[in-house]
Amino acid sequence: MAGIQLGLIGSYSASLGAYDSIATSVAGVGGTTSVTFSSIPSTYTHLQIRAYGIVAAGVTNLAVQFNGDTASNYWWHQLYGSGGGTGSNNSGASSPFMYMPTFATQPGGMVLDILDYTNTNKYKTMRGIGGSDANGSGQLSLSSGMWNSTAAITSITLYGSTFSQYSSFALYGIKG
Amino acid sequence: MAAGNTYTPIATTTFVSAQASYTFSSIPSTYTDLVLVSNLISPSSGSLYIRVNSDTATNYSRTNLYGNGTTVTSDRASSETLSYVYPGAIGASPTTLITTFNNYSNATTNKTWITRANDTTLDVSAVVALWRSTAAINTILFAINTGTMGIGTTFTLYGITAA
Numbered sequence: 408m409a410g411i412q413l414g415l416i417g418s419y420s421a422s423l424g425a426y427d428s429i430a431t432s433v434a435g436v437g438g439t440t441s442v443t444f445s446s447i448p449s450t451y452t453h454l455q456i457r458a459y460g461i462v463a464a465g466v467t468n469l470a471v472q473f474n475g476d477t478a479s480n481y482w483w484h485q486l487y488g489s490g491g492g493t494g495s496n497n498s499g500a501s502s503p504f505m506y507m508p509t510f511a512t513q514p515g516g517m518v519l520d521i522l523d524y525t526n527t528n529k530y531k532t533m534r535g536i537g538g539s540d541a542n543g544s545g546q547l548s549l550s551s552g553m554w555n556s557t558a559a560i561t562s563i564t565l566y567g568s569t570f571s572q573y574s575s576f577a578l579y580g581i582k583g
Numbered sequence: 584m585a586a587g588n589t590y591t592p593i594a595t596t597t598f599v600s601a602q603a604s605y606t607f608s609s610i611p612s613t614y615t616d617l618v619l620v621s622n623l624i625s626p627s628s629g630s631l632y633i634r635v636n637s638d639t640a641t642n643y644s645r646t647n648l649y650g651n652g653t654t655v656t657s658d659r660a661s662s663e664t665l666s667y668v669y670p671g672a673i674g675a676s677p678t679t680l681i682t683t684f685n686n687y688s689n690a691t692t693n694k695t696w697i698t699r700a701n702d703t704t705l706d707v708s709a710v711v712a713l714w715r716s717t718a719a720i721n722t723i724l725f726a727i728n729t730g731t732m733g734i735g736t737t738f739t740l741y742g743i744t745a746a
Contacts, residue, residue, distance in 0.1 A: 426590035428746035431615075457616055457743070459686040459695070488648030488657025488709075513713055514695045516685040538646065538697055538711030543661045545646030547697070547711045573692050575685075577615065577745040579589070 424582070427451070431577040434570050438463070441566035442576045447524075449559060452583030454521040456565070458537075460509040460574045467568040468508055469517065471552065473531065473560050480555040487548035500555075508539050508546040509570075515539030524560040531560060589746075593617075595739040604726035607740050612688040612719050614742030619723065621680040622737045623673070627730020631669040631680065634724040635694070635714055639664050642715040649708030666712045668698040672729075676703040687720040694720060 432442045447454070458469065471481075479500040486495045487508075509515030517537030524531060531554040538547030554560075565576055591614070594607055610617070623631075634643075641662040647670055648657045660667070668680055682698040694714040701707050714720075725738060 424589070426743075428589040428744060431745040457683075457685060457745075461692060486648070486655070488646065488655070490646045490657055490659035493648065493655045493657045514686070514692055516683065516695045516697050516711070518683055518697070536697060536699065536709060538709070539695065540644050540646045540659070540711050540713040542644035542713055542715065543659075545644070545659055545711060545713075547646050547648045547657070547709055549648075549709065573686075573689065575615075575745070579743075 427580045429578045429580050431575060434572050434574040436572050438569045438571045438574065440569050441564055443562060443564040444578045445562040447561050447563065447578070448580065449525045451580030452523065453581040454524050454560070455579045455581060456519040456521070456563070457577045457579065458517040458519070458565070458575065460515045460517070461513070461571040462509050462511060462568060463571050464511045466508055466510055469537070469565055469567045471519070471533070472564040472566070473554050473556070474558060474562055475564070476554070476556065481552060482555070483550060483552035485548050485550045487546055489546045490544065508537060508548060510539045510541040510544055513539055513541040521560065527557050527559055529557060530555050589744040591742045591744070593740045593742050596737065598732060598734050598736040601731035601733050603731045604724055605738050607723045608721070610721050610723065610740070611742070612721070613744070614688060615686065615745040616743040617684040617687050617720070618741040618743065619682040619725070620739045620741070621682070621725060623678040623732050624735040625675055625733035626673050626678060626727060626736070628672045628674065629727040629729030630667055630672060631725070631727055632665040632667045633682065633696070634665045634726070635720045636716070636718055636722050637724070638714070638716065643712060645710050645712040647708060647710045649706050651706035666714065668710055668712070669700045669702070669708065670710070671705065673702050674704040678702045684720060690717055690719050692717060
């Protein structure tokens with residue numbers, strides 16, 4: 408199950424609309440463990456990722472990594488509800504993580520906003536809502552995160568365990 | 584490859600009289616996701632729900648998360664005949680809900696949607712729902728289970744197309 412790499416060099420035409428679809432990845436037979444959006448154009452103000460995930464068994468979440476940075480430059484917080492209980496957790500200087508819980512065979516959804524992704528004067532922030540219900544189990548979470556870097560975001564890698572066939576990850580650009 | 588402006592209004596309505604429900608029908612399957620923006624004015628004190636494709640069987644389930652300023656609570660319901668997007672009884676203030684339906688038009692997998700709701704006098708909430716059907720969603724009913732939604736209530740349905 409290989410990851411999917413989506414390079415945008417040479418395939419992007421600028422100046423489209425206020426909310427443009429940049430690239431989409433749909434997992435084929437065998438699923439995928441990661442998706443990378445690379446060569447993201449700098450012509451937008453914000454980015455949005457809309458995901459639809461299915462896993463074969465158990466529960467998995469979705470992590471986010473920018474520009475291939477694997478160092479401890481990410482912070483995140485989460486508020487979640489699991490039907491019978493609630494909780495909140497966080498991590499400082501950890502591996503990148505945003506929650507999109509998906510449960511066995513039932514789809515989960517997530518919408519992740521990445522703000523001012525090209526601004527080189529400040530660290531990058533994101534917020535997400537994601538969840539999945541499996542008719543008797545489920546989890547929903549509100550997440551926020553920060554990447555401790557002023558670099559413009561040019562690539563985004565999403566990874567978790569194995570997302571099954573038909574899981575989809577779509578990247579959109581939003582004009583200011 | 585970028586596909587141009589892909590956030591498209593499909594249909595919108597503003598109530599000129601109080602109604603208990605509104606239905607978006609014949610939703611085209613040409614989009615990838617749907618977003619339903621609902622803004623209720625002076626609603627009766629009922630619960631709000633969605634039903635898709637007129638399915639009244641026990642194919643809906645949900646997990647909720649909400650906070651009222653004092654406590655945070657999560658609960659769930661399984662095998663329901665409708666999908667509550669605001670399970671509690673809403674107040675008389677404007678209530679805003681944004682519901683996103685990811686991958687609504689595929690005919691292979693079950694469907695899910697997430698709603699963020701704000702009742703300005705009561706609480707803030709989020710609900711993730713499952714509809715155990717592989718059918719493409721072509722009709723969305725939005726309704727209140729008691730009373731009506733008032734004049735000025737608006738619903739707008741958008742379609743998003745992935746590249």
